[in-house]
Amino acid sequence: MARSTVCIVATLASLALASHTRADGLVPYTIVGDGIADSLTGMPGDAARGRALVLARTTTCILCHSGPFPETRFQGDLAPDLSGAGTRWSTSQLRLRLVDASHFNPDTIMPSYYRTDGLVRVGRNFTGKPILSATEIEDIVAFLATLRD
Amino acid sequence: MILWRAIAAAILFAGIPALLAGEIPPDARRSGYSFMGPDTRAMQDDDTSNPGMLFVLDGETLWRKKTGSADKSCADCHGDARSSMKGVAARYPAFDKALARPVTLDQRINLCRTNHQQATPLPYESRDILTLSAFVAHQSRGIAITAGEDPRLAPFVEQGRKLYLQREGQLNLACTNCHDDNFDKRLAGSPITQAQPTGYPLYRLEWQTLGSLERRLRSCMTGVRAQAYEYGAPELVALELYLMSRARGMPMETPAIRP
Numbered sequence: 542m543a544r545s546t547v548c549i550v551a552t553l554a555s556l557a558l559a560s561h562t563r564a565d566g567l568v569p570y571t572i573v574g575d576g577i578a579d580s581l582t583g584m585p586g587d588a589a590r591g592r593a594l595v596l597a598r599t600t601t602c603i604l605c606h607s608g609p610f611p612e613t614r615f616q617g618d619l620a621p622d623l624s625g626a627g628t629r630w631s632t633s634q635l636r637l638r639l640v641d642a643s644h645f646n647p648d649t650i651m652p653s654y655y656r657t658d659g660l661v662r663v664g665r666n667f668t669g670k671p672i673l674s675a676t677e678i679e680d681i682v683a684f685l686a687t688l689r690d
Numbered sequence: 691m692i693l694w695r696a697i698a699a700a701i702l703f704a705g706i707p708a709l710l711a712g713e714i715p716p717d718a719r720r721s722g723y724s725f726m727g728p729d730t731r732a733m734q735d736d737d738t739s740n741p742g743m744l745f746v747l748d749g750e751t752l753w754r755k756k757t758g759s760a761d762k763s764c765a766d767c768h769g770d771a772r773s774s775m776k777g778v779a780a781r782y783p784a785f786d787k788a789l790a791r792p793v794t795l796d797q798r799i800n801l802c803r804t805n806h807q808q809a810t811p812l813p814y815e816s817r818d819i820l821t822l823s824a825f826v827a828h829q830s831r832g833i834a835i836t837a838g839e840d841p842r843l844a845p846f847v848e849q850g851r852k853l854y855l856q857r858e859g860q861l862n863l864a865c866t867n868c869h870d871d872n873f874d875k876r877l878a879g880s881p882i883t884q885a886q887p888t889g890y891p892l893y894r895l896e897w898q899t900l901g902s903l904e905r906r907l908r909s910c911m912t913g914v915r916a917q918a919y920e921y922g923a924p925e926l927v928a929l930e931l932y933l934m935s936r937a938r939g940m941p942m943e944t945p946a947i948r949p
Contacts, residue, residue: 552880593763598878614879617877652863661916666915667859680711
């Protein structure tokens with residue numbers, strides 16, 4: 542009870558003070574249909590940085606996915622190969638997929654990279670933080686869009 | 691593995707109550723051993739090349755060493771472990787009447803230290819507890835796992851099963867997502883197994899030492915960026931119990947080798 546009151550007060554306060562960031566520290570976005578049309582940062586991402594991010598183990602993509610990455614053998618096969626993702630999906634679909642993959646498949650094992658609610662027992666170092674920042678999401682979206690068949 | 695689900699469902703439908711939906715049927719259960727390369731298997735198969743055996747031998751020395759203010763050794767009360775400890779590890783975690791909850795083999799050994807040897811408990815994951823536990827569990831090598839059969843354990847097995855199915859951590863993944871639905875696939879290049887707890891404590895090449903099942907479970911939790919349960923926490927014991935009961939009938943391998 543006490544907690545939820547505090548939470549509501551905090552939400553109201555942040556609504557009053559800053560209409561551009563949400564109480565959870567995530568930038569707001571609008572889902573239209575099956576995508577998020579607008580960049581989370583208001584700017585286009587950097588595809589080269591996006592490629593490096595997808596390859597980085599801490600970003601976790603290639604734990605599950607493979608892709609056109611000849612430089613590494615350590616790729617997963619729990620998920621589709623990312624080659625051609627930019628042909629199969631629009632930029633706004635890719636953005637929503639990264640932000641919240643459960644929108645496409647409620648049982649998906651793909652983590653939601655820009656979400657902090659509805660999670661259980663999150664590790665102390667990770668609580669309240671999305672897996673990726675808005676800038677990182679945009680960089681990865683820009684990179685995925687270049688993966689055309 | 692949708693196929694296993696279908697088989698499991700079919701078996702349930704046929705009226706065999708032991709198997710829960712989503713569980714791997716007995717004849718499809720595979721130890722982590724079967725996922726390893728030939729070199730690692732050979733290392734486990736040959737006691738002279740299995741580094742885990744050195745820990746077992748150290749455990750045997752401790753077994754015979756008098757300690758605590760009771761000045762008693764394990765052997766003073768339990769005699770020859772080859773007969774007295776045979777099959778014991780295969781039914782742990784077991785229900786402890788005084789505590790009214792399941793205890794792991796490590797916890798049981800520490801209860802003997804405090805209650806019967808009047809000695810201090812050994813810290814979790816310390817070399818001494820691992821060697822003693824490896825020595826005791828080695829006496830069950832080849833023996834079928836029976837853990838979880840005691841009806842008093844039922845609510846704890848169920849607690850463990852719920853935790854196993856629960857998504858957790860920043861990556862929001864449950865044990866079952868990897869170890870039931872995706873075994874035989876590769877996570878960043880390494881094979882995912884069925885998480886059968888048959889070989890513990892075991893020698894992990896990545897650790898370069900012997901480690902407990904709890905250490906393994908904690909590292910899977912950390913991997914999904916969840917807050918790992920503390921060693922000995924009731925939740926971790928329940929998970930361990932569930933995994934052991936899920937492996938019912940599989941032979942113990944202690945000390946196993948894993949990559």
